[in-house]
Amino acid sequence: MNYVNMNLSEENTLTKLSRMAEESGFIKPELYRKYEVKRGLRDLDGKGVLVGLTEIGEVHSYIMDEGEKVSVPGRLIYRGIDIRDIVKGFIEDNRYGFEETAYLLLFGNLPDPNAQKEFEQLLSLYQRLPEDFTRDVILKAPSKDIMNTLARSVLALYSFDENPDDTSMQNVLKQCLRLVACFPSLAVYGYHALSHYHGSQSLYIHSPRADLSIAENILAMLRPDSSYTQLEATLLDLALVLHAEHGGGNNSSFVTHVVTSTGTDTYSAMAAAIGALKGPRHGGANIKVVQMFEDIKEKLKDWEDDEEIEQYLTRILSKDAFDRTGLIYGIGHAVYSISDPRTVILKGYVSQLAQEKGLEDEFNLYAKVETLAPQVIAKFNTMYKTVSANVDFYSGFVYKMLNIPMEMFTPIFAISRIVGWSAHRIEEIANSGKIIRPAYKSVAPRRSYLRMNERSRDM
Template sequence: MSTPSYSLLNNATGEKLDLPAIGGTLGPVGLDVGKVYDKTGVFTYDPGFSSTCSTKSAITYIDGDQGILLYRGYPVAQLAEHCSFLEVAYLILNGELPKGQELQNFDSSIRKHTMINENLNRFFEGFNYDAHPMAMLTGVVGSLSAFYHDTTNNKDPRHREIFAHRMIAKIPTIAAAAYKKYYGQPFMYPQNHLDYCSNLLHMMFAVPAEPYHVNPIAAKALDILFTLHADHEQNASTSTVRMAGSTGTNPYAAIAAGIAALWGPSHGGANEAVLTMLDEIGDVKNVQGFMDKVKDKNSGVRLMGFGHRVYKNFDPRATIIREQCHKVLQALKVDDPKLELAMKLEEIALSDDYFKARKLYPNVDFYSGIIYKALGIPVNMFTPMFAVARTVGWVAHWIEMVSDPAMRIARPRQVYTGAAERTVSPIAQR
């Protein structure tokens, strides 16, 4: 693919440095600045890496201006409508949608890895009774590296596949166990006759005292949510997995690092913040006053669930999830006043020039929390649900990275702003 050429002028010497352009299938080109320091003695400076490509990837494409999200070339809306989450997981891992037998084999492999070691179950006893489920998830996933060190040869494709299937299969079991620990209920073992999302709901909500039947509407809603959250290019948690994985660390440890990054309220914790915001507003009659405070920069009030670091248009996932939100609440006969609040917030944001000028459109977090709440999932489990879905993307990016013969350890640089070199004085003279 032909790409334009660029050059950097060194003002000190008058020399030009050619910057090779790295072209992709879609989107803008990237400039290879890897030799800038060697040739000019200066660093490139990009806080937050908002204009920096850290890698080449064939997994996910985002056009934030147009509101486009593609997994392996397929629009996420089409995948959410026509495919199950496990089909999407296969696609993200392997590059193509599965055929019938391929999906059956993949599904079978995931099901046989759903149980976790009994000793791992006992790890939960060490957590305090009120430990946040994300704290448990981070710790327990990290501890998988102590159980599975025999098949983590990063250069062996079969070992990478076993790791991928294990991680995707076990993360719902671990998340459900964290839920049970928090609420003081006995752990429920996976039921491998159930599909992926039904199994998760069963492990969370079933108890030994009575039978539990998974509502297929709830399982379908969760399946769609997982599809929408499966991957999102080089976001903070995925970049964390890649950075940790670039050291050659045990892959389970790299996933644990991604879970820790996801926990942040600016990342995976945003849907928790939306529900907290709706609770604070309390009633529809308070919405306009709340939005006025949002527009007052001195008020300190923030509008959660609107706008996105990448999307400068409507988040394509939000359109799907908004429709699903209505379906779930209607089908489950949930009368949730928070939906009315959410609708009013959206109405004002989409009609008010202040929000339109800043392109503060609803994002995927805005409605997902309402759906989770309708399914009976408590607020502190919202981010673990996100982690279950995003594990697919993390694993795929880790595999893509370690499969690349040109992989290098991640090592960002900095502009040093501390004290210049100085001499240590004896303590009596300081």
């Protein structure tokens, strides 16, 4: 074909083709009801469609009473142990908990002191990246989105693995532990590449230290002077613990099961999970919370005036304020209704950090919105009788107080959730399940093939 003399406008052509693509992709909503399709794999009452079994994590938010669903305060359970008890244990012992939590999720039991030490030594051994990896993979092709950098880096690590396609349990475990250990470096170095090449900031690369926890290493590698306070590291460690796992039904963990079921390699499975977490409906909500509060702080005259706050929240719901989506970010959850246990745990420590940073007024504003928003939502839309703040409501505020750049919010989520993904990949392999292949029903009408000279320009 000779396209040289064609007078083709790329924009006009793409506009036309995109319209055609959208029209061809649209399915009438009533067909989903007709064929009883559970869109989003959720029932009409919001319950998830049961697609698998897991022993890793459990999300508990309601009980059945005489056939009726009754909401209860939310609980998050790791390997049968309530997250509140896990947090209480390591906080009262005045130690970091993410490594212990990782051991529990991966191996099913809490480690004794010797097992904990051996596990931490193994992670320290695995935390250094391959020689010249930072220069050749991360710094030479900086991305404007660190989640993309993270996914690309994970796929690149395949090339440095002597047995990348070996799906034996020992090899997969080794690959997963290497990823758990090096994710902080991949994400932090990705941020430094972004800030240097796209933000004209000074470039500095700190190596991870074997004597520091994962939370401490994140702060030490991220900051120019590698300094941090005990409370800062404790809060980040706590955030990592609370985000490490959320049952097999969350989108990215389900993706891990789906991709693992094909028999593919660990790096491909984890890159797919990263792609799922990157989506703003999954991992990026705390960014929107911070942005929303910046708008609230700017627009409110009196942060203590409940009536003024309620009026502005109503404007947000009415799509007259902030990003005009009608959403109060950080309020409500697909599973929890009365309370998100992660929010309950995090809030008390957020108050301490706010005092240390001199941001008590801003914390009080968050607390007021947390209280008032459910009331405003209930008045605005009677369908939502019970909603509460989810973990994203305060996690973004925590990261902001830790001077963690907004571009790192979702990557920190990934640094934590790689543990859960690894546990779910191992669980899928251990059970030797079939390839996950749900059914889709075609509702396209049958048509005859038309020869080229029989087709009109408007088809």
